[in-house]
Amino acid sequence: MAENQQVTVALDAYGGDYAPEEIVKGAVEAVNESKDIKVILVGKEEGIAKVLQGLSYPKDQIEIQNATEVIDMNDVPTAAIKGKKDSSLVVAMKMVKDQRADAVVSAGSTGAVLVGGQVLVGRLKGIKRPPLAPFIPTKKGFSLLIDCGANVDAKPENLKQFAQIGSIYYENMMGKKNPTVALLNIGTEEEKGNQLVKDTKPLLKDCEGIHYIGSVEARELVEGACDVIVCDAFVGNVVLKFFEGVAKTLFGLLKEELMSTTRTKVGAALAKPAFKNLLKQFDTESQGGAPLLGLNGLVVKAHGNSNAKAIKTALFQCVTFKQKQINEKISERI
Amino acid sequence: MAENQQVTVALDAYGGDYAPEEIVKGAVEAVNESKDIKVILVGKEEGIAKVLQGLSYPKDQIEIQNATEVIDMNDVPTAAIKGKKDSSLVVAMKMVKDQRADAVVSAGSTGAVLVGGQVLVGRLKGIKRPPLAPFIPTKKGFSLLIDCGANVDAKPENLKQFAQIGSIYYENMMGKKNPTVALLNIGTEEEKGNQLVKDTKPLLKDCEGIHYIGSVEARELVEGACDVIVCDAFVGNVVLKFFEGVAKTLFGLLKEELMSTTRTKVGAALAKPAFKNLLKQFDTESQGGAPLLGLNGLVVKAHGNSNAKAIKTALFQCVTFKQKQINEKISERI
Numbered sequence: 001m002a003e004n005q006q007v008t009v010a011l012d013a014y015g016g017d018y019a020p021e022e023i024v025k026g027a028v029e030a031v032n033e034s035k036d037i038k039v040i041l042v043g044k045e046e047g048i049a050k051v052l053q054g055l056s057y058p059k060d061q062i063e064i065q066n067a068t069e070v071i072d073m074n075d076v077p078t079a080a081i082k083g084k085k086d087s088s089l090v091v092a093m094k095m096v097k098d099q100r101a102d103a104v105v106s107a108g109s110t111g112a113v114l115v116g117g118q119v120l121v122g123r124l125k126g127i128k129r130p131p132l133a134p135f136i137p138t139k140k141g142f143s144l145l146i147d148c149g150a151n152v153d154a155k156p157e158n159l160k161q162f163a164q165i166g167s168i169y170y171e172n173m174m175g176k177k178n179p180t181v182a183l184l185n186i187g188t189e190e191e192k193g194n195q196l197v198k199d200t201k202p203l204l205k206d207c208e209g210i211h212y213i214g215s216v217e218a219r220e221l222v223e224g225a226c227d228v229i230v231c232d233a234f235v236g237n238v239v240l241k242f243f244e245g246v247a248k249t250l251f252g253l254l255k256e257e258l259m260s261t262t263r264t265k266v267g268a269a270l271a272k273p274a275f276k277n278l279l280k281q282f283d284t285e286s287q288g289g290a291p292l293l294g295l296n297g298l299v300v301k302a303h304g305n306s307n308a309k310a311i312k313t314a315l316f317q318c319v320t321f322k323q324k325q326i327n328e329k330i331s332e333r334i
Numbered sequence: 335m336a337e338n339q340q341v342t343v344a345l346d347a348y349g350g351d352y353a354p355e356e357i358v359k360g361a362v363e364a365v366n367e368s369k370d371i372k373v374i375l376v377g378k379e380e381g382i383a384k385v386l387q388g389l390s391y392p393k394d395q396i397e398i399q400n401a402t403e404v405i406d407m408n409d410v411p412t413a414a415i416k417g418k419k420d421s422s423l424v425v426a427m428k429m430v431k432d433q434r435a436d437a438v439v440s441a442g443s444t445g446a447v448l449v450g451g452q453v454l455v456g457r458l459k460g461i462k463r464p465p466l467a468p469f470i471p472t473k474k475g476f477s478l479l480i481d482c483g484a485n486v487d488a489k490p491e492n493l494k495q496f497a498q499i500g501s502i503y504y505e506n507m508m509g510k511k512n513p514t515v516a517l518l519n520i521g522t523e524e525e526k527g528n529q530l531v532k533d534t535k536p537l538l539k540d541c542e543g544i545h546y547i548g549s550v551e552a553r554e555l556v557e558g559a560c561d562v563i564v565c566d567a568f569v570g571n572v573v574l575k576f577f578e579g580v581a582k583t584l585f586g587l588l589k590e591e592l593m594s595t596t597r598t599k600v601g602a603a604l605a606k607p608a609f610k611n612l613l614k615q616f617d618t619e620s621q622g623g624a625p626l627l628g629l630n631g632l633v634v635k636a637h638g639n640s641n642a643k644a645i646k647t648a649l650f651q652c653v654t655f656k657q658k659q660i661n662e663k664i665s666e667r668i
Binding site: 111138139152153184186187193194195197217218219220221223232233234235237238239240241242243244245246247249250253254257258260263266267268269270271272273275277278281282 | 445472473486487518520521527528529531551552553554555556557566567568569571572573574575576577578579580581583584586587588591592594595597598600601602603604605606607608609611612615616
């Protein structure tokens with residue numbers, strides 16, 4: 001697909017804490033900003049139409065696809081994907097499978113998105129495990145943490161594919177040629193690592209087409225030690241969630257401390273621009289949602305608390321992904 | 335050993351960034367504060383004597399044990415422990431083995447401390463893998479992260495022992511009866527986890543004498559979701575180092591931002607007490623060093639950048655450990 005051609009995204013209008021309002025508004029903001037995108041809003045027709053009412057947007061860029069059910073946070077993912085056939089998520093994913101859409105965006109249940117991506121959208125030929133690969137903010141910009149998904153107990157060959165896929169994704173999304181790739185490890189010396197990491201090292205060393213720089217310690221991640229961080233999903237998931245937890249707790253406690261006396265309150269008011277800049281730099285959603293890669297299409301998991309802006313960013317992430325022909329490049333490489 | 339009886343600690347005077355000055359001063363501060371401790375300063379006699387000169391302290395509570403070699407950060411741990419037989423660390427550890435000391439404290443190479451602890455000090459009967467178990471600061475206080483050591487690829491039975499050992503250590507060091515124990519996992523649902531975690535769950539459920547509360551997600555760790563966090567050493571090491579990295583980078587960037595304009599500089603000056611309180615709460619060294627548990631004695635790894643105060647805290651950690659008869663309690667349980 002040439003650049004500037006239109007990309008169609010099936011958007012799960014009933015997934016996320018602020019669905020359907022913020023989700024629908026995000027779609028409207030996106031189509032108002034660019035001709036490159038068409039959004040199919042999937043979910044309860046009436047509810048979606050109600051939010052759209054009164055908003056102005058190019059009518060040919062938004063479509064509604066009715067879906068009467070909703071997968072919620074209490075649903076068991078596998079059961080929900082199998083059982084709720086008319087849910088907004090399942091219907092949206094099937095549109096990608098049927099090639100009526102190029103990508104899916106959902107702010108709903110992570111588990112259901114991961115299961116649905118594999119079961120309903122399907123894997124690209126040669127891909128053994130589709131990895132979930134969010135960007136995490138660093139001092140220097142962003143690093144791709146691949147894999148944070150649901151497939152634990154990975155094999156060395158899986159990690160090799162993550163390195164290849166992650167490298168292509170990073171290069172195209174961030175516009176940086178030959179991004180650095182490192183294995184997340186507990187030391188940089190040759191003998192360090194668990195069995196999985198030790199067995200993966202030679203595969204990455206011999207892997208053509210990636211810029212492998214060896215092991216990286218968790219301590220250096222937020223400094224921006226490498227562009228693509230390769231790890232198994234258990235470790236990636238722990239790192240990602242721990243990051244969210246630490247940042248949230250530290251900022252929360254700092255706020256409490258700052259509000260505790262008049263003096264520090266005044267100080268906080270004056271220092272506000274500094275806090276704002278820092279929070280902006282560490283905005284995990286500025287790069288869109290977490291993509292599930294290696295599928296026949298693209299599945300983007302947006303954060304559960306996504307507002308309209310976050311949804312818009314995730315939608316444009318799908319446009320770039322398609323226009324840069326990332327899947328074609330992954331298929332060529334694997 | 336009854337409370338208030340004297341505990342002898344062999345202190346590696348030549349390990350750490352600020353050795354021997356800060357290490358020796360830490361010993362002097364400790365003996366000046368309490369009659370319960372005797373410190374054997376191990377390392378180059380002349381260097382130690384030079385620092386001691388002019389300092390006043392009860393002479394019967396400090397002894398020097400000459401050791402002519404030093405293990406540095408470039409040494410390969412196993413080779414150093416085998417080859418540098420007259421190094422301060424090896425000599426100090428042998429004193430514990432020979433029961434001339436109750437514990438060792440070192441701020442030197444983590445790898446060498448871990449290897450030396452196992453090889454030279456030796457394991458308690460029944461202990462398969464001595465875990466390294468630092469406290470990490472949380473919103474509520476401290477949680478014990480067990481294991482962060484060098485033994486990766488753990489087995490379910492190892493994790494069960496970590497839960498038992500960690501529980502005893504936490505209860506006695508923090509003075510909290512029946513501390514909560516949780517498995518670090520990527521979700522709290524029953525089916526979540528990698529194979530190791532799944533196989534460990536039934537063992538912890540059936541384990542008597544611990545207060546097992548199920549799985550805990552990394553997101554909740556800093557909130558203080560449980561007292562004892564059980565995980566394999568690879569994951570624990572990643573969490574520990576990532577925590578250090580994130581905290582350091584966030585505080586560093588905040589400082590940069592605060593110093594960037596006159597307005598924010600003034601704000602920062604006023605808000606200083608708030609920052610100080612927060613840093614105090616998140617002082618990783620306020621609870622001493624990371625203990626290597628399950629040994630015939632105690633090995634404490636103090637942080638490489640330990641100053642006199644951190645060393646003093648680590649020394650008193652050994653006193654509490656011995657006086658509370660933690661090893662006896664571990665032996666009874668295992």
